[in-house]
Amino acid sequence: MKDMNELVEMFRERGYRITPQRQCVFKLLQGNTSHPSAESIYREARKEMSSLSLQTVYRTLAELVSLGELIPVDLGTGTVRFDPSVEVPHHHLVCRSCGKVSDLFADLRPPDMPEGYAQDFEVSSTEIVFRGICKACMTDGEDLGEREHRFSSK
Amino acid sequence: MKDMNELVEMFRERGYRITPQRQCVFKLLQGNTSHPSAESIYREARKEMSSLSLQTVYRTLAELVSLGELIPVDLGTGTVRFDPSVEVPHHHLVCRSCGKVSDLFADLRPPDMPEGYAQDFEVSSTEIVFRGICKACMTDGEDLGEREHRFSSK
DNA sequence: TATCACTTGAGAGTGACTATCATTAAGGAT
């Protein structure tokens, strides 16, 4: 994700207005590696700008996604999370217990699709998802974070 | 997923009762490779048993999941889908346009986690997800099926 | 500093589950 000034510039170029709400959301995403959900960005943002609406957070995130500055990741944890690391390709670790998503920066070259399938499906991206238990949940038997919901397989 | 008789046997062993509703859901899942959602199982089941409730479908699916006879797959298409192919490990193709999920049966050995990460995360499964456009959506520009929702990355 | 289209926030709406509970019905006992 671009830095603050570049984002502002980018928005201006497209005729989008620079509002305090947008800047507030931009700021919270800069260098954020926690894979926040819209809701968690909202909670943080309200500490500085109590009038901000959740709706505006969703809208701003969607704008950044459509500009390619944010990647939405939906890994079955119940909410879409947002990843500002768009520059470096990477993969994700998902904790089955608390739902936390972590990055795995490594050049795990994903396998190519076998020939037989390639004719019927045009691949645009390949993701490798590691599911398991994170360190925090291994040590505490107790879960603290947001949990994985519904039909989680374990 | 086990066959009809084995499922009935398995349920009886655990003291679960064999109801027409459960049998109806079992039958619709046998050999089903369409990765149905609870809703689509419900729609099919109602054709034979119009009194069946959606609630019972969800319950029966959850039972099968907890017995390991069904794998819930949540690939960000807006609904959890269910995969009765629990015996053969495989991966999934997800169409960004219509949301359809297809199986890819191939021994794509997923890469191991790099050493550095392995201490902080205990991996229980690794999935490879190929996202792109399915044949049907390539030919018709028009989409017919259920679409991918919300913050789909494209 | 006036204008106006873009933004915002409030409130209602939607879809996919999930909880609660009175009624119904498996299936072993009689």
Add this chain to the structure above:
DNA sequence: ATCCTTAATGATAGTCACTCTCAAGTGATA
């Protein structure tokens, strides 16, 4: 075959994560 117990079901309401609509507010250009 009928009774009885208790699990299972269906109806209804509730929750959560978004999504829509629209009147009111406000950047940015003139």
